Amino acid sequence: MRRDELHLVRDVLDTQVRDREERAMGKVDGIGLELREGAPPRVAYFEIDGVTAWSRIGPRFARWAGRIAALWERAGHPYRFTWSQVRELDIDLELDVDAERTAAFDLERWLRDKFVSRLPGGR
Amino acid sequence: MKRLLAIGLGIVTSIGGFLDAGSIATSAQAGAAFGYGLLWAVALGTVCVIFLVEMSGRFAIVSGHTITDAIRKRFGFPALAAPFAVTMLVNLLVLASELGAVCVALELATGIPFQFWAVPVAIALWLLLWVATFDVVEEGTALLGLVTLCFVVAVFKLGAEPAELMRATLVPTLPTEERAHYLFLAVSIVGATIAPYLFLFYSSGAIEDKWDKSYLLPNRVVATLGMLFGAAISMAVIVVAALTLKPQGVRVEDYHQAALMLIPAFGHWGFKLFLASLAIACFGAALELSLASAYAAAQTFGWNWGEDLKPRRAARFSVAYTGFIAVATLIVLAGVNPMKLTLFSMAITAVILPLTVLPFLLLMNDRIYMKDHVNSRFSNVVVVLIVFLSAVLALVAIPLEMFGSQ
Numbered sequence: 001m002r003r004d005e006l007h008l009v010r011d012v013l014d015t016q017v018r019d020r021e022e023r024a025m026g027k028v029d030g031i032g033l034e035l036r037e038g039a040p041p042r043v044a045y046f047e048i049d050g051v052t053a054w055s056r057i058g059p060r061f062a063r064w065a066g067r068i069a070a071l072w073e074r075a076g077h078p079y080r081f082t083w084s085q086v087r088e089l090d091i092d093l094e095l096d097v098d099a100e101r102t103a104a105f106d107l108e109r110w111l112r113d114k115f116v117s118r119l120p121g122g123r
Numbered sequence: 124m125k126r127l128l129a130i131g132l133g134i135v136t137s138i139g140g141f142l143d144a145g146s147i148a149t150s151a152q153a154g155a156a157f158g159y160g161l162l163w164a165v166a167l168g169t170v171c172v173i174f175l176v177e178m179s180g181r182f183a184i185v186s187g188h189t190i191t192d193a194i195r196k197r198f199g200f201p202a203l204a205a206p207f208a209v210t211m212l213v214n215l216l217v218l219a220s221e222l223g224a225v226c227v228a229l230e231l232a233t234g235i236p237f238q239f240w241a242v243p244v245a246i247a248l249w250l251l252l253w254v255a256t257f258d259v260v261e262e263g264t265a266l267l268g269l270v271t272l273c274f275v276v277a278v279f280k281l282g283a284e285p286a287e288l289m290r291a292t293l294v295p296t297l298p299t300e301e302r303a304h305y306l307f308l309a310v311s312i313v314g315a316t317i318a319p320y321l322f323l324f325y326s327s328g329a330i331e332d333k334w335d336k337s338y339l340l341p342n343r344v345v346a347t348l349g350m351l352f353g354a355a356i357s358m359a360v361i362v363v364a365a366l367t368l369k370p371q372g373v374r375v376e377d378y379h380q381a382a383l384m385l386i387p388a389f390g391h392w393g394f395k396l397f398l399a400s401l402a403i404a405c406f407g408a409a410l411e412l413s414l415a416s417a418y419a420a421a422q423t424f425g426w427n428w429g430e431d432l433k434p435r436r437a438a439r440f441s442v443a444y445t446g447f448i449a450v451a452t453l454i455v456l457a458g459v460n461p462m463k464l465t466l467f468s469m470a471i472t473a474v475i476l477p478l479t480v481l482p483f484l485l486l487m488n489d490r491i492y493m494k495d496h497v498n499s500r501f502s503n504v505v506v507v508l509i510v511f512l513s514a515v516l517a518l519v520a521i522p523l524e525m526f527g528s529q
Contacts, residue, residue, distance in 0.1 A: 027425035
């Protein structure tokens with residue numbers, strides 16, 4: 001892929017995001033632009049956030065998703081990253097982070113603590 | 124050598140995994156009510172599913188994406204949301220059908236009503252997924268599933284007329300009575316044959332097993348032969364029902380009547396063979412369905428997924444199939460007639476096919492993903508024709524069946 005021809009929507013939005021150990025963190029659910037006076041808009045951040053994804057369908061879906069996500073969300077939501085954290089973009093987008101330490105893993109952690117580890121074989 | 128092994132294993136898996144509650148229920152009813160009259164519907168569905176399975180393997184090999192992943196990336200989350208929600212809902216009904224069928228087999232074997240079996244069967248299913256690896260799940264159930272070949276043996280023992288079978292397979296006919304029910308069964312058979320979970324499951328397996336381009340040919344062979352042989356078993360069920368149940372005027376309203384169909388061929392063993400086939404085939408399908416649905420959820424939202432991952436390493440994925448099995452179990456516990464539920468789910472499957480198949484076909488023709496391996500015009504036309512024809516017919520047939528013109 002030629003990097004000088006990156007299309008935000010075609011190549012980045014909805015792409016699978018992985019951490020440096022290739023753990024699936026989520027998808028690129030949204031892209032935030034920064035509007036600047038006297039200069040063209042600039043990409044400020046990318047985010048992994050279910051509520052953002054549902055808000056692309058409609059505000060009501062976003063509200064429902066938000067209420068459900070409140071169960072497991074801790075501080076730091078939504079999870080946002082910048083282009084400088086991207087290690088590679090091929091089929092998936094790989095970040096130079098540890099997924100466990102990010103808000104993108106809140107649901108994963110919550111389910112692991114509340115359910116998986118309490119079941120036999122889930123340690 | 125490795126490829127050859129993959130081909131052999133792939134074909135065995137397809138044969139052993141082809142029959143499920145959908146194909147057993149629709150085929151048994153079709154044979155008992157219309158003789159060989161609906162063999163063509165299996166043939167039609169099989170042609171389509173061969174194309175679709177080959178495409179889903181080729182897509183995974185060339186693009187490196189699973190289908191769900193790619194639909195989201197290419198068309199965006201809003202475009203995936205509706206097909207995803209509908210597919211999950213239908214998968215849930217189908218999973219309940221499969222679980223229900225396993226429970227009925229156990230009821231017929233023990234005399235204990237099927238609802239009592241729902242929880243033990245669900246727990247066994249969940250435990251296998253929770254502790255076993257992908258290969259064990261797939262190959263184990265497929266090998267056991269070879270017991271369904273007993274239907275093919277029965278066809279030979281009962282001495283079906285090959286010329287007649289061939290004609291009924293290639294030439295669709297319309298009966299003079301019960302046309303609405305005939306149409307309903309025809310679309311249910313097509314829905315049972317082209318189960319979308321099948322090719323979603325297949326493409327996830329191809330990614331999980333890291334197929335590269337050297338698998339393009341094995342993929343084609345496995346898709347074609349595996350589905351053909353699998354379909355032969357499905358057809359054998361129709362033929363056996365046509366030869367044993369129809370002459371006695373047995374109407375198959377639930378599995379109790381269907382279970383009698385192998386007795387003329389095998390004596391009292393026939394009953395046991397039918398129960399074993401039903402229980403194993405449906406249990407295997409339930410495993411695949413639970414996994415396929417959890418794959419779909421994980422790939423839609425970008426979670427860690429994979430049957431080889433410990434539940435701890437893929438908590439969202441594992442909880443997804445756990446919840447899915449739990450809800451399906453509740454449906455079985457509610458005591459719905461499993462065979463009625465199955466037929467209804469299969470007809471609904473035919474209705475929603477275009478929702479999943481259409482975006483998939485667009486991807487198969489997209490050079491960004493498929494490079495030089497895009498679809499031929501012929502395969503596009505075949506799949507579009509069969510899928511849309513079935514959906515339209517299903518939309519007509521479901522209300523007719525439900526509100527009855529008979």
